[in-house]
Amino acid sequence: MSMNHLCSGLLMGLLSLVPVAIAGGTEGAGIMTQTRQAAREAGSDARRAWEEVKQDGKKAWQDVKKSSKEAWQGVEHGSQEAWEGVKEGSKDAWEEVKDAVE
Helix, strand or coil, rough: CCHHHHHHHHHHHHHHHHHHHHHHHHHHHHHHHHHHHHHHHHHHHHHHHHHHHHHHHHHHHHHHHHHHHHHHHHHHHHHHHHHHHHHHHHHHHHHHHHHHHH
């Protein structure tokens, strides 16, 4: 759930109460209490959603770090294998040169 959805939902919820609050009369105070309660609940929902977003973001960042570390280890391992191949190839080539010279 994005912050746009949260803010939009909160605003729409509060705006839906405005005509009733404007109607006023003896019920005005009760309606305003309901409006404040709805705003508090919407704020709590928004805070909970934000905490979920933060936790999801932290988990995603940890996953990225782990994947990067694993990828780097793969590169290091591949580089080591390539270097061993180069050394072996050079050794074989040197032996062929020596044999050709003799």
